[in-house]
Amino acid sequence: MNIAVCVKQIPDPAVPGELNPETSALKREGKLILDDSDSYGVEMALQLVTAAGGGEVTLVSMAPNNETSGLRTALAMGAAKAVLVSDDTLAGSDALSTAKILAKSVERVGDIDLVLTATESTDGYTGTIPAQIAEALGWPSLTFAKSVAIADGKVKIQRQTEAGFDDVEAPLPAVVSVTAGVVEPRYPSFKGIMEAKKKPVDEVTAGDLGFNPDQVGWAGSHQEIVEVRAAPAREAGEKIEDDGESHARIVTFLEGLKII
Amino acid sequence: MSIEKVWVYAESEGDKPATSTLELLTKAREIATTVECVYVGDNADALAGALGEYGASKVHAVSPGDALPGVIGAAALVELVAAESPDLILFAQTYDARDAVARLSVRLDRTVLTNGGELRLDGDRVIVGTAIFGGNTIVDTAFTGEKPYLAMIRPKSFAAESASGSAAPVATVATPDAGRAGEAKVLERHVEEREGPKLEEAAIVVSGGRGIGSAEAYGPLVDELAKLLQGASGASRAIVDAGWVPYSKQVGQTGKTVKPKLYIALGISGATQHLVGMKGSDVILAINKDGEAPIFSVADLGIVGDVHKVVPKLIEAIQAHG
Structure with a gap:
């Protein structure tokens, strides 16, 4: 069982984001970290490979400046190797271009049975990339998995729906997106962190994957940011310290709203 | 045009x-x-x-x-x-x-x-x-x-x-x-019984965050208050990521947008990720231990206090209110 996990390396979400004043794109120049959302896919992949009794987990990522710090975190968890797509022509790529790049990267790894992704990234959160990768590969996709099981050449998931969940299955190879919280991502061990430093990262450009500069980045994204403006602000209201009786103030507040 | x-x-x-x-x-x-x-x-x-x-x-x-x-x-x-x-x-x-x-x-x-x-x-x-x-x-x-x-x-x-x-x-x-x-085939559909309104359509939403302390506290604090007010219960990303409640409850940028008449945030600090999903609510009530939490910058009424102390008393008071 060979599994590719798409992982994104993002600016620390705890630090307020900034836009590049020239391009209005999110600034991604500084140190990047592994998107927390992706740690569930990495953990799920490691568990599925163990359950299958063999195979390996390969990471697939696209990032500026040949950034690998987030990849090292996932390698330290136990992934065997990574493909990193990085070059300046990729800046400004939309989700569609990104998905095409990731799909080509999966093909470059070769012999992959299953691709795992998060449902959406923390910073861009378009939420379209999992099914776009699947369509680019010509594979089935099972999205929003709450659980994942593999047997007899098929992958079966519980898929989150508006009403509850569906049991959904597809023959391998396939793409599965997993929701957060469904497994508990392991913490990298010290040994894992040391080993991760030596694990292979295949660094490639968009050109290596067969893309021309006009197919990716700003040129390939078919959209233009026309304005960035402030949203109407919301004012803070009354703030009180609980003195053991603040519930009474809330009751008055709810009465005022005619809720009770 | x-x-x-x-x-x-x-x-x-x-x-x-x-x-x-x-x-x-x-x-x-x-x-x-x-x-x-x-x-x-x-x-x-x-x-x-x-x-x-x-x-x-x-x-x-x-x-x-x-x-x-x-x-x-x-x-x-x-x-x-x-x-x-x-x-x-x-x-x-x-x-x-x-x-x-x-x-x-x-x-x-x-x-x-x-x-x-x-x-x-x-x-x-x-x-x-x-x-x-x-x-x-x-x-x-x-x-x-x-x-x-x-x-x-x-x-x-x-x-x-x-x-x-x-x-x-x-x-x-x-x-x-x-x-x-x-x-990709659908084998079976499971409809989960839901008490009260849908999260996105409820007039009142009560959400819980990391400050509720544990998965076990979600029921007696968040669900209970939501039920009492005939609202729906939601969650911040932190407790979805922690596996306390399913993804379908998540309010925020990578979750659902809600615009209820009243939004009650229990133990939610108010990361930008969460605020984008709920700041369109008509009225916001927040209870959080940390008086500096960003949730208070959008709250119409903010209580700086422990949800474990305030909420049980609040539930009791509303029940007594009749």
């Missing part, structure tokens, strides 16, 4: 159109000369009355069989687009519509503008406004390149208003061959 033909990717809740579909129809008829729906499901006839009432002049309907509906929707749209050349197709940011628009974008080689909260025309340009940085900033993005344009809009972005239209005729489309993608 208008564009010619806008399609709405319709979805249903039982035998009614989803509220998000009616919201998109309302916006579509504001900007387009012709509004039509594309619907994947076997009960299009049951929906045609309401879809017409909200402005659709036609419903293109396709049966998914036992395949994942979004996959069939994308394959059917490829053929319909080639035959009928819509200018813009609107999708709600939902589980099934995301599958459909994602696959369609690859097949047509078109970008998708996602997470839209606003939609407008500027001359012949179609512009989608998206909230970023916790909803403090709006980015307006215009489509360039070939039509049809593909836009995905977050539910609750527009009000749904009837146009008093008559029932829309249903045009049945043959189920397309989706190739290997169509091999």
